[in-house]
Amino acid sequence: MPTPLLTLQGINKSFGPIDVLHDINLEVYPGEVLCLLGDNGAGKSTLIRLLSGVHKPTSGTITLAGKPAAFASPRDASNAGIATVHQFGGTFPLMSIGRSFFVGEEPKKGWGPFKTFDRKTANDIAVKAVRDLGITRITDGDRLVGGLSGGERQALAIARAVHFGASVLILDEPTAALGVKEAAHVLRIVLQARQKGIAVIFITHNVVHALTVGDHFAVLIKGAKAADFRKGEKTREEITDLMAGGEQMAELEAEIKSYMSNHPG
Amino acid sequence: MSDSSPKLSFGSLLRRPETGSFLGLAAVFLFFTIFGGSNFASLNGAASWLNVAASLGIIAIPIGLLMIAGELDISIGSMVPAGSMTCAIISGHFGLPIAVGVVAALCLGALVGLVNGLLVVRTAVPSFIVTLGTLFAVAGLTLGLSVLITGTTSVSIKAGPEAKFLLGHFIGGIYQVTILWWIAAAIFWGFVLHYSPYGNWILAMGGDKVSARNAGIPTERVTIFLFMCSSMSAAFVGLSQAILYNSAQVSAGQSYIFNAIISVVVGGVLLTGGYGSVVGIVLGTLTFAIVNQGIYYTPFDANWASLIIGVLLLVAVLMNNTFRKMALSYTPSRKVK
Numbered sequence: 300m301p302t303p304l305l306t307l308q309g310i311n312k313s314f315g316p317i318d319v320l321h322d323i324n325l326e327v328y329p330g331e332v333l334c335l336l337g338d339n340g341a342g343k344s345t346l347i348r349l350l351s352g353v354h355k356p357t358s359g360t361i362t363l364a365g366k367p368a369a370f371a372s373p374r375d376a377s378n379a380g381i382a383t384v385h386q387f388g389g390t391f392p393l394m395s396i397g398r399s400f401f402v403g404e405e406p407k408k409g410w411g412p413f414k415t416f417d418r419k420t421a422n423d424i425a426v427k428a429v430r431d432l433g434i435t436r437i438t439d440g441d442r443l444v445g446g447l448s449g450g451e452r453q454a455l456a457i458a459r460a461v462h463f464g465a466s467v468l469i470l471d472e473p474t475a476a477l478g479v480k481e482a483a484h485v486l487r488i489v490l491q492a493r494q495k496g497i498a499v500i501f502i503t504h505n506v507v508h509a510l511t512v513g514d515h516f517a518v519l520i521k522g523a524k525a526a527d528f529r530k531g532e533k534t535r536e537e538i539t540d541l542m543a544g545g546e547q548m549a550e551l552e553a554e555i556k557s558y559m560s561n562h563p564g
Numbered sequence: 565m566s567d568s569s570p571k572l573s574f575g576s577l578l579r580r581p582e583t584g585s586f587l588g589l590a591a592v593f594l595f596f597t598i599f600g601g602s603n604f605a606s607l608n609g610a611a612s613w614l615n616v617a618a619s620l621g622i623i624a625i626p627i628g629l630l631m632i633a634g635e636l637d638i639s640i641g642s643m644v645p646a647g648s649m650t651c652a653i654i655s656g657h658f659g660l661p662i663a664v665g666v667v668a669a670l671c672l673g674a675l676v677g678l679v680n681g682l683l684v685v686r687t688a689v690p691s692f693i694v695t696l697g698t699l700f701a702v703a704g705l706t707l708g709l710s711v712l713i714t715g716t717t718s719v720s721i722k723a724g725p726e727a728k729f730l731l732g733h734f735i736g737g738i739y740q741v742t743i744l745w746w747i748a749a750a751i752f753w754g755f756v757l758h759y760s761p762y763g764n765w766i767l768a769m770g771g772d773k774v775s776a777r778n779a780g781i782p783t784e785r786v787t788i789f790l791f792m793c794s795s796m797s798a799a800f801v802g803l804s805q806a807i808l809y810n811s812a813q814v815s816a817g818q819s820y821i822f823n824a825i826i827s828v829v830v831g832g833v834l835l836t837g838g839y840g841s842v843v844g845i846v847l848g849t850l851t852f853a854i855v856n857q858g859i860y861y862t863p864f865d866a867n868w869a870s871l872i873i874g875v876l877l878l879v880a881v882l883m884n885n886t887f888r889k890m891a892l893s894y895t896p897s898r899k900v901k
Contacts, residue, residue, distance in 0.1 A: 351778075373778035383778075391771035393839040393888070394764075395579070402768040403779035405761035415759040441576060446892040 302365070304329045304498045305350075305381075305467055310359035312345055319345045320522045323359070327467065332489060332499040334509040336542050337519035343502050346519070347469055350500070351383040352376030364466070382460030383469040384453065386476060392445030396429070396437065397422035399444050400459050428458040432488045450481030457488055461495065468492055469500045474508050486512050506538050518542055578891040581832035582844030584883040588830060588876070589851045596854060600861030609861055611738035617853035618746040619801045620823055621846060625753045626794040628828040628845040630691075632757070633790055634770040634837030639680060639695040640798035640824065642702035643673055644817030647802025649706050649719065652812035656721030657714050666727070666803055673799030674792050676702055681788030691791075699821075707814045717814045723807040732808035742804055749797070754842040762786070770837025826873065827852045830880040832887075839888065851876070 303326035310323040320342045327333050337343045348354045350361070352370030361368045363379055370376040373383075391399040397418060406417040406424075422440025429437045434454045437447070444452060453473045460468050470489065474482040489512050493499050503509050509516065516533070518526040518541045526533075526541050533541075543551075577583055596604050603609050623640055630637050647669040655665030680698055684691045710717055723732060733741050757763040768776040769783050777783045798820070806812040831848025833840030855876060859869040 374780045377778070377780070385775075391768055391775070391838065392892070393834065394767050394771055398764050398767065399771075402764060402776065403781050405764050407761055414761065415755075416761045416764055441579065443579060443892050 301328055303327060304364055306362040308360045308362070310346075310349065310361070311357045312342075312349060312354065313357050318522060320349075320356075323519075323524055325517055325524070325527075327498045327500060328515070329466070329498045330493055330496045331514040332493050332501050332512050334513035334516045335500060335502045335519065336504060336506070336509055336516060336538065338504065338542055340521075341519040342522040343519055344471070345522075347383060347471055347500075347502060350376065350381060350467075350469060352381070377463075377465075380464060380466035381469065382463065382465035382467070383471065384456040384460060384473060386472045392443065394444055395422070395441045396444060396447075396455065397425045397440035400425035400428070400440075400455065400462075404463065424462070425455075425458075428462045429455055432458050432461075432491060433484070448481060449477045450484045453477075453485045454488055457485075457492060461492060461497070465497060467498045467500065469502070471502050472504075473501070474503060474505060482508060504542065506535050506542070509538070510535060578887060580844075581834075581839055581841040581884070581888075582847055583832070584880065584887045585831045585844045585847040585851065588880050588883065589847045589854070592851050592854050592858075592876070596858035596861065599863070600858055604858055604861035607736075608738060609858075612860075613850070613853040613857040614743055615740045616857055617849050618740055618742040619805065620820065620827060620853065621746045621849040622742065622749050622801050623794070623797050623820055624824040624827040624831075624849050625749055625842060625845050626790065626797045627824045628831065628833050628840055628842070629753060629757060629766055630790045630794055631825075631828055631833050631835065632770045632837055632840040633766045633787065634773060635684060635691040635787060635790065636825075637677075637680060637691065637695045637791060637794045638821045638825075639676060639698040639702060640794060641818045641821040642699050642706065643676060643795050643798035644802040644805075644820055645812070645814050646676070646702050646706045647673060647799030648806035648812035648816070649710050649802075649814055650799070651803035652719040652721040652806045653710065653713055655723070656719050656806075656812075662721075662723050662727040662807070665721075666731075669799045669803040670796050673796035676799075677792030677795030678788060680795065681791035684791065685784040685787055703815075710814050718811060720811045721806050722810065727807055731804040740808065742801070742808075745800075745804070750842055750846050757842050766790070767838060770834075770839070772838075823852060823856075826877050829884075830877060832880075832884045834884075834888070848880075851880075 305327040307323055307325040310320055311318070312320040323346065325333070335343055335346065345354065349356050352373040352375050355369065363381070368379060370379065391402065398421065401421045406420045407414040408417040409415050426437055426440045432454050434451055437451060444455065447455065457468065457470070473485050477485060486508060489499055489501060501509065501512060514530050516526070516528055516538070517524055518538070600609070627637060627640065650669040650672050651665035654660050654668050655662045676698060680691070680695055683689065683694045687694070707717065710719070731741065735741060735743070757766060765776065765781045765786055768779065768781060769786060773783055798817070802817065827849040828845055829835060829848070830851050831840070831844035831846070833845065852873065855872050856869055859866050859872070
């Protein structure tokens with residue numbers, strides 16, 4: 300077993316009197332996909348924000364590549380190699396692909412105060428990075444991000460993270476807003492990132508998607524880690540039940556069934 | 565639209581925020597050339613709208629950049645008279661060198677902009693409300709201090725020949741020298757927004773401030789900088805008018821608020837930020853000035869000008885929306901429907 304790239308030890312987070320996360324322990328390995336599962340309000344988003352430097356844990360330690368990591372800002376986290384891609388991917392709909400790809404890291408040419416944004420280089424790199432991920436429909440770096448499909452935007456955002464050397468890639472519900480085909484595209488890109496040796500944290504509540512790409516699964520319930528298992532150790536039904544909080548899902552299904560049979564039509 | 569042009573250039577044309585405003589300007593210019601006759605198109609006619617456009621344009625460009633960055637500054641309405649009164653009181657009333665008055669007015673602009681920017685960044689109150697507050701605060705301060713210091717609301721100022729030459733003379737007897745300052749401002753801001761890396765920051769901030777900050781853009785500093793620039797530009801216009809007309813009044817700037825916003829929006833800047841161009845703002849300003857002044861060259865009553873401007877604004881916004889949608893859906897491989 301290789302050493303984990305990212306380790307969470309005894310992480311607690313509370314906002315004032317409200318405990319959001321208790322005693323979370325997690326290990327993320329390079330070249331593996333960790334699926335973080337949980338219902339709405341389970342604390343997934345808070346956990347991501349801790350990792351991406353938006354919040355600081357109330358207690359507990361985050362270790363990145365063997366060194367304790369305390370991120371003061373999202374910038375800190377991304378400098379350390381942790382990249383977060385949110386549900387809608389590129390969030391600058393009216394910027395061109397090339398420009399949005401390099402926001403904050405603009406390639407420059409020229410000298411002194413007359414340094415200019417190198418549009419051509421930016422466009423070429425951005426288009427190549429996206430095409431390397433298998434999105435061949437993108438050929439023109441001047442196109443506006445808002446004109447891309449949801450999957451293409453996700454691909455663009457992931458390509459950006461990979462290009463800037465992310466070692467940990469956090470994907471926050473990347474497939475939630477996508478159709479079946481687009482979601483499959485994104486899942487393939489996730490596997491490509493994994494192949495490059497990137498540690499991927501994949502947040503979802505779609506169990507099928509999680510099972511497709513995940514090597515390692517963690518289920519959050521009400522801010523605590525309810526289960527931690529590896530691929531093949533649990534079936535889809537077991538995971539669904541876990542996420543919904545035990546047996547409730549089966550009960551709910553039975554309830555619906557009896558309701559349907561009692562109320563035909 | 566020219567379907568005969570190569571597909572790629574058609575797409576890049578659509579993506580330019582100023583495409584709509586260029587068509588608008590062409591239409592307005594044509595309209596007034598037809599109804600205004602030779603007087604409108606003459607050098608004198610051009611001067612009348614260029615002069616209006618110049619002082620408005622110097623303010624409209626930084627306002628437009630603020631809007632692209634997702635903010636709004638309406639305190640400029642008070643900064644114009646505040647700038648001209650500061651300059652007039654220091655150099656006219658107290659008789660200090662004109663350079664001192666100019667520098668003081670610009671410093672006041674920087675200070676008000678700093679206050680605006682800090683308030684917006686620190687309190688997260690919408691910039692419309694913050695600058696509405698400073699609009700009234702600065703207006704009150706200008707009026708109060710002017711009366712306290714000089715006893716009147718109008719101060720005369722005598723500028724030396726150098727100051728007159730730089731800021732307040734008419735080129736060829738009809739064109740205000742501010743036109744040149746406007747051109748310089750347009751070139752400077754055009755470089756900043758479209759060629760320098762900072763332009764990317766401004767666009768990204770207007771697109772999504774949180775993502776921009778996460779990407780490492782110092783959004784707070786950029787916001788404060790832009791507020792300082794808009795206030796300083798307004799102060800600059802104020803002081804140049806004081807020098808041009810040899811006097812300053814406490815109440816001569818409220819019209820700039822809406823005129824600047826109209827120019828910016830007609831110029832294709834998205835009200836919610838993230839999209840726009842300096843060329844578009846310049847074209848929007850010209851369009852506004854032509855309608856505003858051109859009406860006097862037509863047989864129509866000048867009272868109709870506001871109606872035209874109102875309709876123009878709505879048409880421009882709708883047209884810009886259409887162009888933006890087309891730009892978003894346009895891909896080189898597909899034909900635009």
